[in-house]
Amino acid sequence: MSVFHYGDNQHKADGRQVIDFRSDTVTQPCPAMREAMATAQVGDDVYEDDMTVKALEQDVAGLLGKQAGLYVPTGTMSNLIAVMSHCQRGEEIILADQYHIAIDEASGASVLGSVAIHPLVADQRGAITPEQVRNAIKPDDSHFAISKLVGLENTVSGCIQEQANIDAIVQVAKEANLQVHMDGARLLNAAVAQAMNPARLVQDIDSVSLCLSKGLGAPMGSVLTGDVAFIGRARRLRKMLGAGMRQVGIVAAAGRYALANNVARLAEDHRRARGLAQGLQGIAGLQVAMERVETNMLFMQSDRMLELGDYLARNGIIVAAFAEQCRLVVHKDIDDDAIASMQQHTRDFFAS
Ligand SMILES: Cc1ncc(COP(=O)(O)O)c(C=O)c1O
Structure with a gap:
């Protein structure tokens, strides 16, 4: 297994409203969590x-x-x-x-x-x-x-x-x-x-x-x-x-x-990660490591990965894309619409 490394070529959220698949560390505290903090x-x-x-x-x-x-x-x-x-x-x-x-x-x-x-x-x-x-x-x-x-x-x-x-x-x-x-x-x-x-x-x-x-x-x-x-x-x-x-x-x-x-809801992240992987599987030019989709992460490979990363970023989706590999992480701020959007934009990119 090649090791995932963070690099300089990542797109940034920069305060923008984006769909962010880089990590499950990017989540925003919800109002109820902020309320618990305040009190x-x-x-x-x-x-x-x-x-x-x-x-x-x-x-x-x-x-x-x-x-x-x-x-x-x-x-x-x-x-x-x-x-x-x-x-x-x-x-x-x-x-x-x-x-x-x-x-x-x-x-x-x-x-x-x-x-x-x-x-x-x-x-x-x-x-x-x-x-x-x-x-x-x-x-x-x-x-x-x-x-x-x-x-x-x-x-x-x-x-x-x-x-x-x-x-x-x-x-x-x-x-x-x-x-x-x-x-x-x-x-x-x-x-x-x-x-x-x-x-x-x-x-x-x-x-x-x-x-x-x-x-x-x-x-x-x-x-x-x-x-x-x-x-x-x-x-x-x-x-x-x-x-x-x-x-x-x-x-x-x-x-x-x-x-x-937020513990039981991790199951939703796992379901969405599986669904995302299934939706991406079969796109010509892209390989998804299905056997490694067990919780909230998936890995995909393509020789057009950096190009794909740029395309997605222009469409409001940011991923940690490297020369040939990309890790996608599903978390509580990724909903079903975000999954569908990621699948659609990826399909569009490889169709172009
Ligand atoms: C497996 C694992 N251990 C430890 C850490 C370190 O956590 P932190 O970023 O809070 O230092 C991470 C961060 O992503 C991780 O993935």
Whole structure:
């Protein structure tokens, strides 16, 4: 699987009313979410006085079957804090080469944590095997980094990770006395798509990061969860990284609103992504990777992709188009009309 990379050739929304397929991070807070933010009870969260933040942390910890949670500004910081809470200088994290921590977080784990990254080659759907992990765990030898943490991600580029495989990897890690962290930025997409309890998806996993600013539609925030001792270390690191925040219940309230109102509706995004893929399939000159449409993302290929991106932008649709590949992400601000419009304009382009 080729890796999706952000580039300079993307069209911008620039405040325009457009249909935006670039990511599920582009959603606008709805009036009811803004109302929840405006009326939130707030306090100084560094003093642990913000009851809205506390409630959000407990909500997410409960949802994921963990003891405690910590509200942080971004998924990137959540993953970084997790790695640094689990690992000391000279220790390593073993994970797939295409996970966000490996390629999209500016190597923060290495730069700021002095933690080595051992990347494993993942398959088309972003999966690594228990055998790969077992083989990567190093013996106690002064030549090697100290294997300490296994990283997982679910979903990976929209693909749901097979639960039996996750469970088997966790077991391999536990047998070797390693910790496991799950980047669950879009874990609830995987839970909703499989009609499974999110806590089951992360059973026996030591720490989980959940993003509120992706398909759930909050303007910012992630919650890192784990046991009480882990979250204690994480809290210190959050302060160290400069993200001890004050009356931040204003945005935590948006996260609570998202959890209460926007989880079940992820199924609509999945239905629309499938419908969009089916509508685009069969257009001459365009290939859609149907086997990878499992939640809210789809990938298409064409040697006219940049041209298509420009055409769509002129027609009020923006996509992240690259030389040959394009990722489309469906989210709460993409409705059935937007899907139909995308299909029609794409057909028109390839017919011209
Ligand atoms: C899988 C995954 N993990 C982590 C992140 C990081 O989240 P943030 O953009 O809030 O830093 C992203 C962002 O898109 C992601 O896709």
